[in-house]
Every structure is written in C-alpha cells, then in structure tokens.
Amino acid sequence: MARIEEIALPRERQATAWWRFNATALLFLGPAMALVLVFFIAPVVITFVMSFTDLATSTGLSNWQWIGPENYQRMFRSQFWLTILGNTFVYVAVVLAFNVIVGLGIALLSVHVEAKAGGLFRSLWLLPRISPSVVYALMWTWAAASPPFGMINYVVEPFGVEPRYWIQSDPWLIVILINGFVGASFGMLIFTSAIKAIPEDLFRAAQVDGASALHVIRRITLPLIKWPILFVLVYQTMSLFASYEYIYLTTNGGPGLYATETWSLWAFHTALSNYYGNLDFAYGAAMAAILVLMGLGISVVMLRLFRFGQLVAEPRVEV
Amino acid sequence: MSKHTFAGREAGGYRLSRRQFLITTGAAIAAAACSTQVGQQSPSGAAVPAGTVNLSAWTIGPDAPSYYRRDNLVSAADLLNKKLGGQTQVHVDATFESGGQWGDYLQKFTLAAEAKTSPDIILAGHENLAPWVGPSYVIPLDDLIKKFQSEGGLKDVIPTLWDAMKLKGKTYGVPQDTEARPMYYRKDLLAKMGWSKDKIDGLPDAVKKGDFAWPDLVATAKEAISKGIVGPGMGWYSRTSKGADIYMFYYQNGGVMQDDATGKLVVVKDALQKHYQVHADAVRNDKIMTQAIYGMDGKIFDQTVMDGKVLFFNAGTWKWKDWQTTYKIVDQVLWDNVGFMLIPAAQKGGKPVTVSHPLAYAVTSNAKYPELAFRLIANATTPELNSKHSVTSAHLAILSTQKDDPTYKQDKFLLATQYMLDYTRFIPNHAKFGIYDDVLYRFLGAVEQGQVTPAQAVDSAVKEIQSQVGDEIIVK
Numbered sequence: 184m185a186r187i188e189e190i191a192l193p194r195e196r197q198a199t200a201w202w203r204f205n206a207t208a209l210l211f212l213g214p215a216m217a218l219v220l221v222f223f224i225a226p227v228v229i230t231f232v233m234s235f236t237d238l239a240t241s242t243g244l245s246n247w248q249w250i251g252p253e254n255y256q257r258m259f260r261s262q263f264w265l266t267i268l269g270n271t272f273v274y275v276a277v278v279l280a281f282n283v284i285v286g287l288g289i290a291l292l293s294v295h296v297e298a299k300a301g302g303l304f305r306s307l308w309l310l311p312r313i314s315p316s317v318v319y320a321l322m323w324t325w326a327a328a329s330p331p332f333g334m335i336n337y338v339v340e341p342f343g344v345e346p347r348y349w350i351q352s353d354p355w356l357i358v359i360l361i362n363g364f365v366g367a368s369f370g371m372l373i374f375t376s377a378i379k380a381i382p383e384d385l386f387r388a389a390q391v392d393g394a395s396a397l398h399v400i401r402r403i404t405l406p407l408i409k410w411p412i413l414f415v416l417v418y419q420t421m422s423l424f425a426s427y428e429y430i431y432l433t434t435n436g437g438p439g440l441y442a443t444e445t446w447s448l449w450a451f452h453t454a455l456s457n458y459y460g461n462l463d464f465a466y467g468a469a470m471a472a473i474l475v476l477m478g479l480g481i482s483v484v485m486l487r488l489f490r491f492g493q494l495v496a497e498p499r500v501e502v
Numbered sequence: 503m504s505k506h507t508f509a510g511r512e513a514g515g516y517r518l519s520r521r522q523f524l525i526t527t528g529a530a531i532a533a534a535a536c537s538t539q540v541g542q543q544s545p546s547g548a549a550v551p552a553g554t555v556n557l558s559a560w561t562i563g564p565d566a567p568s569y570y571r572r573d574n575l576v577s578a579a580d581l582l583n584k585k586l587g588g589q590t591q592v593h594v595d596a597t598f599e600s601g602g603q604w605g606d607y608l609q610k611f612t613l614a615a616e617a618k619t620s621p622d623i624i625l626a627g628h629e630n631l632a633p634w635v636g637p638s639y640v641i642p643l644d645d646l647i648k649k650f651q652s653e654g655g656l657k658d659v660i661p662t663l664w665d666a667m668k669l670k671g672k673t674y675g676v677p678q679d680t681e682a683r684p685m686y687y688r689k690d691l692l693a694k695m696g697w698s699k700d701k702i703d704g705l706p707d708a709v710k711k712g713d714f715a716w717p718d719l720v721a722t723a724k725e726a727i728s729k730g731i732v733g734p735g736m737g738w739y740s741r742t743s744k745g746a747d748i749y750m751f752y753y754q755n756g757g758v759m760q761d762d763a764t765g766k767l768v769v770v771k772d773a774l775q776k777h778y779q780v781h782a783d784a785v786r787n788d789k790i791m792t793q794a795i796y797g798m799d800g801k802i803f804d805q806t807v808m809d810g811k812v813l814f815f816n817a818g819t820w821k822w823k824d825w826q827t828t829y830k831i832v833d834q835v836l837w838d839n840v841g842f843m844l845i846p847a848a849q850k851g852g853k854p855v856t857v858s859h860p861l862a863y864a865v866t867s868n869a870k871y872p873e874l875a876f877r878l879i880a881n882a883t884t885p886e887l888n889s890k891h892s893v894t895s896a897h898l899a900i901l902s903t904q905k906d907d908p909t910y911k912q913d914k915f916l917l918a919t920q921y922m923l924d925y926t927r928f929i930p931n932h933a934k935f936g937i938y939d940d941v942l943y944r945f946l947g948a949v950e951q952g953q954v955t956p957a958q959a960v961d962s963a964v965k966e967i968q969s970q971v972g973d974e975i976i977v978k
Contacts, residue, residue, distance in 0.1 A: 240612050241933035243637020260969040262962060329794035332802055348794035351951070438796055439948035452940075458744045460608030460630050461936025 227475055234469035240462040247465070254469035263441045271446040274358065274430075275423045281363035282419050283412065286370020291400060293371075294378050305371060312368045320432035323361050324350065327433075354434040354443045361429045366422075370415045377411040378404055413489045420485065424478055427451055446474050550874060552589050557875055559596040559623035559863075562607045563895075567823045570891035571625055571678060571861070572598035578654075578882035582874075585653075585881075592874060596623075615639040615866065622869035623879060628666040628860050631674040632931040640864040642672040646876040653880035655888070658901040660923075666860050669931050670765065675862025676879045679888070679897035681819040682856045682922035683747045684842035685709075685719075691813050694731050695722075706843035710921075712851040716754070716780070719814060719846050723790035726813045735792030738784055739807060739815040742798040744943050746859045746929045747816055750845045752777040753855045753927045760930035761976050767930060767938050769967060770978045771960050774942070776848065778949045778956035785950045796947045804829060810839065819919050823896040842918075844925055858926040860900070885910070892916055898923060934971045941966045 234254050238247040258264055289308055293301035311319055326334040329348035336346035350357050381404065389399050405412075427448035430436060436444035436452065444452075454467020557579075561571040579594045586592070599607055608630055614620040620639065634640045651657055656676070663677040692702050708714035723737025741747040749759065757773035760766070784791040807815045808829050819842075825831045844854035863879040865872050885903045889910040892899060898920055904910045911917070929935065945959040954962065967975050 239633070239933075241633040241636040243639065244616055245637055257970065262966055262969075324799065329792070329798050329802055348798070351794055351797055435797070437944070437947055439951045439953045440944055442953075455609060456605055457608075457936040457940065458605050459627075459633075459936035459939060460605070460612060461633050461934060462609065462612060463937070 230468045230471050230475065233465050234472045236465045238465040238468075240460060240464075250465075254466045255473075257466065258469055258473070263444075266441050267444050267446055267449050270441065270444055271424070273355075274362075274443075274445050275420060277355075277359050278362045278366060278423055279416065279419050281359060282366035282370050283415060285363065285367040286415070287374050287412070289367065289371045290374035290378055291404070294375060295396075305368075305375065308364075308368045308371055311365045316428050317432060319365070320361065320429050323357065323429075324433055327357055350434055351438045354438060357433055358430055358443050361433060362423070362426070365429070366419060369419065373411050373415055374408060377408040381407050410494055413494070417482075417485050417489065420481060421478060424474065424481070431456075446470065446477070450474060550586065550590050551871065554591045554593055555871055555874055556593050556595060557623065557869075557871070557878055558621035559594065559625070560599075560607075560611065560621045561596060561625040562599040562602065562604070564600060564602050564604065565820050565824045565895065566600045567827050567895040568679075568820065568891070568897070569598050569600070570887070570894055572596040574882040574887040574891060575623065575863075575878060577887055578878050578880075578884075581654075581881040581884075582878055585877075590874075592878060594878065612639070615868065618868055620866045620868045622866060622871075622875040624864050624866055625678060625861055626675075626864060628675060628677075628862050629929050629931050629935055631667070631862065631864055632669050632935065633933040634864075635669050635672075635674060636933060638867045640674050641867050641869075641872055642674060643676065643865065643876060644673050646865075646873060647673060647676075650877055650880055653877055654883040655885055655901045655903060656880050656883060658885075658903045659883070660900060660902055662923075663860050663900055666928050666931070667862055675864045676876075676883055677900045678861045678863050678883075679891060679895075680858045680860040680900055680923065681897050682858055682919055682926055683750060683816060683818050683845075684856065684919065684922065685814055685816060685845050686807070687814050687841045687843065688810055688812070688839060689841050690810060690839045691726060691731050692722075695726055695729060702841065705841060709843040709846045709854050712847050712853065715847045715850045715852060717849070720783070720788055720790060723813055724788055727790065732811060732813050735785075735789060735794075736806075736812045737788075737790030737814065739803060739812045740781070740784075740791065740795060741816050742795055742800060742803050744939065746857045747818070748943060748946065749777075749927075749929060750816075750855055750857050751780045753857065754845055755780075755848050758978070760932060764976070765932065766974050766976050767932050767935065767967075767971065768976045768978060769938075769942075769964060771964060774963065775956050775960045778946065778959050781946060782949045782956050786952055793950060796950050816845075819898060819915075819922075820896045822915050823894065844922055854925055856922050856926050858898075858923065858928060860928070932974070934974050937970050938967055938975070941970065 235249055235251060236247045237250045237253075238244070242248075289305065293304045295301075296304070314322075325332075327349035328336075329351075330336055330346035333346070333349065335349055340346055347353075385403050385407075386399060389403055394402070425447050427445055430443055430445060430448055431451065434443045436442070436448050441449075450467045450470035452467075453463050453470060455462060457463075559572070559575050561575070563569070563571075573596075575596045576594050579592045582592050583590075604627070608626065611620060611624055611626070612634075615634070615637070624640070626634075631640055647656060659677055663680060664673065667673050667675040667677065687705065689702050692705075693699070705714060719738070723732075726732045727734055727737050749757070752759075752773055755773040755776035757770050757777065758768045761768050781791075785793050785795070803815075804821075804825065806812055807817075808825055808831055822836065822842075825836065826833055844856050847854050863882070865875045865879070869875045883901070885901055885907040886909070888899065888901055889904050889907040891897060892904065893909055893913045893916065896915060898916060899905060899910060905917075905920070929939075932938075941963050945954070945963040948954045949956055949959050964977055968977070
C-alpha cells in the first residue's frame with residue numbers, strides 16, 4: 184500500500200516556499216491592507232495610546248506625560264457618563280427605527296406608483312442628503328426658531344399648538360427628525376433597488392392567485408429583501424454611533440445637563456470644541472476609545488444575530 | 503545570516519532579516535520622535551534683519567466693526583518702518599475673522615501652533631493665553647516690554663489691564679481693547695410705564711449709588727409685563743450663549759473665580775446659588791425672562807431688543823456700534839430709546855458690577871523675529887490707532903492718554919461708559935477655566951429649564967468640577 188510521507192523541508196526553504204505561494208495574493212491585497220492599516224488600525228492604536236496621557240492644549244505635544252488610566256477614571260467619575268450613554272442608545276435606536284421604517288415605506292410606495300412619479304418622490308427625499316450638512320442644519324434651526332419666529336410655529340399655531348422654541352422644548356424630536364430625514368434616504372435607495380431586482384413573475388403569480396397588496400409585501404417583498412434590510416440596519420447602527428454633526432449644529436447636546444449629548448459628541452466637545460480653547464485631547468481620546476469598544480461589541484453581536492456567515496456564504500445551488 | 507529571511511528583499515546583496523527590519527524601523531520612528539521634541543524649542547529670535555520681513559497676524563471680531571484689530575497692525579507697520587530707518591522693511595499680512603465663533607478660531611490656532619504654521623502675532627482673549635503658556639505657543643513679553651517701554655503707547659496702558667495679561671508673574675500679551683457689559687434698558691418703554699425723563703436718565707446714577715438694586719429691576723420688569731408694556735418673558739433678556747457676561751451675576755452676589763495667592767480656580771457656593779437663583783426666579787418664578795433665552799439665536803436676540811420689545815437686556819458695549827452697523831439703527835434713535843447702566847447690586851446700598859474681557863495681542867513662539875513682532879504690536883498701541891478702533895467698534899480705552907485723543911473725545915457713548923471700568927471684574931487666567939466654565943454653564947441651563955433647583959445645581963456642579971479639575975479648584 185502506497186504511503187504518503189510528509190516531506191520535511193529545511194526551515195529556510197519553508198519560508199521561501201510560503202512567500203512564493205502567497206506573493207501574488209499579498210501583492211494584490213497590499214494596497215488595501217496598507218490603507219486599512221494607515222486609516223483604520225493606526226488611528227485606533229494612536230487613540231488608545233493617547234488616552235493614557237494628559238495631552239491637552241495646556242501641554243501641547245512637547246509637555247505631555249503618561250498618566251495611566253486616569254482619563255478613564257475621570258470619565259467614570261463624571262455624574263453624567265450614564266446619562267450620555269443612555270442618550271447614545273436612545274438616539275441610535277430611535278433614529279435607526281425611523282430610518283429603516285420610513286426608508287422601507289418610501290421604497291414600497293414609490294415602486295408601486297407610476298415610474299416617473301415614484302422617481303420624483305424619491306428625488307425629493309434625497310434633498311436632505313445632497314444638501315450640505317451645515318446648510319441643512321441651519322434650515323432646521325431657522326424652522327424651529329424661538330417665537331415669534333420659526334416656520335414650525337407659523338404652521339402649528341393655527342391648530343392651537345402654543346408657539347415655542349422647539350430646539351429647547353422638544354430637543355429629541357428635532358434631533359430625531361433632522362437625522363431621520365437624512366438617514367431614511369439611504370435605506371430608501373437600497374430598498375428600492377432591492378425591490379426592483381425581485382423577478383416580476385413572482386408578483387404576477389401572486390396577483391393571479393388573488394393575493395392582496397399587503398400579502399404580496401409580507402410574503403414576497405420583505406422575505407426577498409431580508410439581506411438588504413439587515414445590511415442597512417448594521418451599517419446605519421455603526422454610522423449613528425459615530426455621528427454627532429446634526430446634534431452639534433442644532434441642540435449642541437443641550438439644553439442644560441447633557442439632555443441630547445451623545446458619546447461621540449461628548450468626545451468631540453472634550454477634545455476639539457471648548458469655548459475658551461481648553462482642548463483636552465487625551466481625555467477626549469479616552470472617550471473615543473470607549474466608543475470604539477462599544478462599536479466593536481455591537482458589531483460582533485449584530486453580525487452573529489443576523490448570521491453574517493450565511494449572508495456571505497456561497498449559495499447552495501448554482502445560480 | 504539569519505535563516506528567517508524575506509525572499510526577494512535583497513538590496514545590493516544584503517538581505518534584511520525580520521528582526522533587523524523591525525529594529526531599523528523602530529529606531530527611525532524613535533529618531534523622528536526625538537527630532538520632533540528638539541523641534542519644539544523656541545526660535546532663536548534674531549533681532550532685526552536687513553531687508554523685507556513678513557509678519558503675519560490673525561485677528562477676530564467676531565463683531566464686524568472690530569476690523570481695526572487687523573488694520574491697526576497694518577498701519578503700525580508704517581510707523582515701525584520709519585523707526586527702523588530703511589534697512590529693514592516690515593510687511594504685515596493680517597487677517598480678520600468676522601461673524602465666526604471664538605471656539606473655532608482658538609482651535610484653529612492651537613492646531614496651527616502644533617503644526618508650526620501659526621502666525622507671528624495672535625489676537626485672543628486674555629484668558630485664552632493661559633492654556634497656551636504650557637506648550638509655549640506664546641512667549642513671555644516682559645523683557646521686550648522693558649526694552650521697548652517707550653515704544654508706541656505702552657507706558658500709558660491702564661495698569662489693571664496689564665494684570666489681566668499675567669500668568670504666574672509673567673506677561674504674555676499686550677492689551678488691544680477692553681469693554682464693559684452694561685445692562686441696557688429701553689427708555690421708551692419706561693416712559694410708557696409713567697417714568698419721568700429725569701428718573702429715566704438718572705437710572706445709571708441710581709444704580710451706581712446702589713439706590714436701584716436687583717429687586718427693583720425685577721419689580722420694574724414685572725410691572726411692565728403686568729401693564730402689557732412688554733410681553734410675558736420680555737422683562738429681561740440675559741446673554742443667550744456662553745461668555746463672560748454670565749459671571750456678572752455670580753460676582754454681583756459675592757463670587758470669586760480665582761485665588762490670588764495660588765492661582766487656583768475658586769467657586770463660592772453661596773454666591774453660585776444666588777447666581778442660579780437670579781436666573782431661576784427670572785425664568786420660572788417671576789417669569790420676566792423667557793425660557794427660550796438659553797441658546798436663543800443671537801440674531802433673534804438682537805432683532806427683538808432693537809424692535810423695542812424687551813425692557814432690560816444684557817450686551818457688551820461693542821453692540822452699540824454693531825446694532826448701528828448690522829441692524830441699521832440710527833445713532834440718535836439709539837440715544838433716544840436705549841439707556842445703559844451697570845448691573846445693579848444684589849441689594850440696595852450694594853456695589854454694582856460689570857465684567858470686562860480685554861483682548862490681547864500675543865507673540866507666538868513661531869515668530870522668527872519676535873522682537874519685530876512685539877515692536878509692531880507696540881506701534882499699534884497708540885492713542886490715535888486705539889481710538890480709531892474704539893469709536894468704530896464701541897470698545898473702551900486701554901490707554902490713559904486716549905481720554906485726551908480728539909477722536910475718542912468726540913464719542914459720547916465711550917465717554918459715558920468709561921466709568922464702568924471702575925466696577926469691572928475679569929474672568930480667570932487658568933489652563934482649566936474652560937472645563938470649569940462648561941460645568942457652570944450647563945447647570946445654569948438646567949436651572950433655567952427647571953431640570954434642577956439652584957441648591958441641587960450648586961452641589962452637583964461643585965462635585966462635577968472637583969471630579970474634572972482635581973485639586974485645581976478651591977471650594978468656599
């Protein structure tokens with residue numbers, strides 16, 4: 184009986200063989216790996232390293248010192264870290280729900296009307312996304328301005344709603360709407376293309392069988408766009424965790440005691456935005472480091488929950 | 503040669519091992535880091551070179567009429583060039599930011615300073631210099647002040663303004679301007695309430711003497727609302743955003759912000775509670791101030807007060823010119839309808855108060871010729887140039903000689919408000935003041951919004967400041 188024996192190569196030749204075998208793959212992957220290293224891995228490493236120093240405006244790059252975990256201790260000594268953490272989860276959850284539900288609703292509605300009208304409707308929903316962030320936020324601040332100004336006040340007053348400074352009286356409403364109207368367009372685009380990719384035969388067959396519109400959506404459309412929905416959920420969750428620009432430009436985390444301050448905005452305020460110029464880079468880096476850990480944790484949970492392995496697995500049947 | 507080699511990495515017959523590669527790379531990074539450290543050293547500061555010297559400067563309003571902060575440096579170059587006698591010619595490239603935010607301007611400078619691209623001269627608030635001293639973004643000026651004491655109008659700078667430029671005994675800035683933050687009032691509305699002209703015009707004096715105190719202001723505002731002269735919540739408008747004005751009510755109630763002996767920040771709990779109570783009462787109990795004041799758009803504030811809808815309102819002296827420039831209010835209309843006074847004392851017979859925020863020109867460590875940069879600033883500090891700035895932007899005199907300057911003497915608003923500097927206080931020069939301020943301001947908002955009571959706010963604010971600045975705070 185023939186016996187296959189392992190061929191023992193000298194260590195040097197093993198390494199040479201390994202390089203020869205993998206050289207092409209490394210050549211092709213190299214640029215992307217370098218980009219990931221420089222723009223993703225290195226900033227995270229620098230953030231973590233910086234978080235163990237006292238780097239601030241008052242030290243500059245020349246006088247900083249290692250201070251161990253003091254920044255983390257200081258962060259959790261603050262009375263407000265739990266409030267800010269809670270705000271972050273509320274913000275992500277509610278805006279995410281708004282984005283997905285409204286995005287899906289617009290996609291379903293616009294593909295079921297005449298093509299031109301549907302296209303126009305979707306274009307209108309894209310306006311917030313294509314407007315520059317600052318202009319878009321500024322329009323909201325004007326619309327929600329304090330009485331006797333503010334377009335919202337003009338619109339709601341005839342219905343008996345007392346004019347108010349909406350940004351201050353209902354800050355979460357403004358934060359959710361301003362982010363939601365931008366975010367919904369992302370889901371809308373993905374869902375529309377996914378729905379349009381469903382073979383027409385399935386809808387015709389369902390109609391022949393007498394299925395109602397709701398049945399068609401429930402039994403055909405939604406199951407077939409499951410993966411795009413999951414993609415939008417995961418992607419938007421991560422985006423929302425790191426985003427703060429519209430909150431910064433409207434409520435700025437207030438009013439008062441961190442009412443709408445999210446974790447990323449807290450890090451930004453601490454590291455890069457202080458009225459008197461006292462920027463606390465290292466302390467802000469510690470906050471950002473916690474955000475990175477939160478993001479990693481949530482990514483792992485979501486990828487497992489939504490069985491990412493199945494999403495990227497090779498199909499069982501050839502298509 | 504090591505057995506573990508990288509195939510295809512030969513250069514000139516030499517094969518670099520993994521270990522050698524790591525060691526070499528590590529050493530290169532360490533060397534680069536060390537060279538960065540060495541690069542932080544202050545410039546040698548060559549005195550006066552021959553030829554043309556370009557000096558750069560950044561200035562800011564943010565109020566539009568303060569452009570002489572830039573223009574005076576440009577004008578000073580002519581004066582300096584005459585003194586330099588032709589061998590050296592100074593050319594100034596100065597910028598002026600109008601309508602922006604202080605925080606963005608300061609952040610831009612901080613990042614530029616680290617990148618070694620900051621200008622030679624920076625204009626900033628006196629308290630902004632404190633965090634810049636540690637990393638040497640700005641240089642001490644004491645030796646230069648001594649050497650060029652007769653240059654420009656340096657010797658005539660009002661002494662208390664020099665005090666505001668000092669940190670740990672060293673001077674880091676030259677005063678550029680100062681102001682006061684009055685309590686403005688509408689004369690036309692008081693007249694509608696039945697006040698006589700003499701009583702209206704005598705209000706600033708009554709405040710100065712302590713005859714018209716804070717409770718009187720509140721009572722007047724309440725009366726105006728009850729009579730329908732102004733709408734609900736429009737008896738008094740305070741500042742709408744962060745700024746030094748906020749602390750007028752802390753000082754009014756006996757507050758102290760910095761310990762003279764140690765330089766540490768100070769919070770006086772009793773004064774802080776009274777400061778919060780003033781705002782809580784105004785918004786929630788007496789309802790003389792709208793709850794929407796916190797974070798209100800500055801343009802809405804200005805438009806509302808200029809429309810004559812608010813009885814009392816806080817703003818800096820510079821707003822007098824800004825209202826004319828931006829809101830096209832004619833000077834005489836302002837004089838006819840708007841008056842100004844100190845912030846009334848907390849109780850009758852007490853001392854009224856205001857807050858000033860002197861701005862300063864500082865020489866940065868990036869300046870190649872710090873002596874020339876300083877001399878340029880000194881030559882921009884003259885009665886003529888400072889008075890031009892004062893009358894254009896409604897900022898007060900920083901030189902004792904300005905009161906005799908023909909331009910300054912013609913401006914009755916400046917003359918009428920100059921006395922306020924006798925009652926003024928400053929915010930502290932401390933590297934962690936921004937953190938202290940952030941906590942106190944957020945709790946002020948919370949009190950106005952009814953999220954916490956003044957007593958709760960004081961306890962929580964003190965704890966929060968202690969947790970954030972450690973032993974840099976003294977609680978009294």
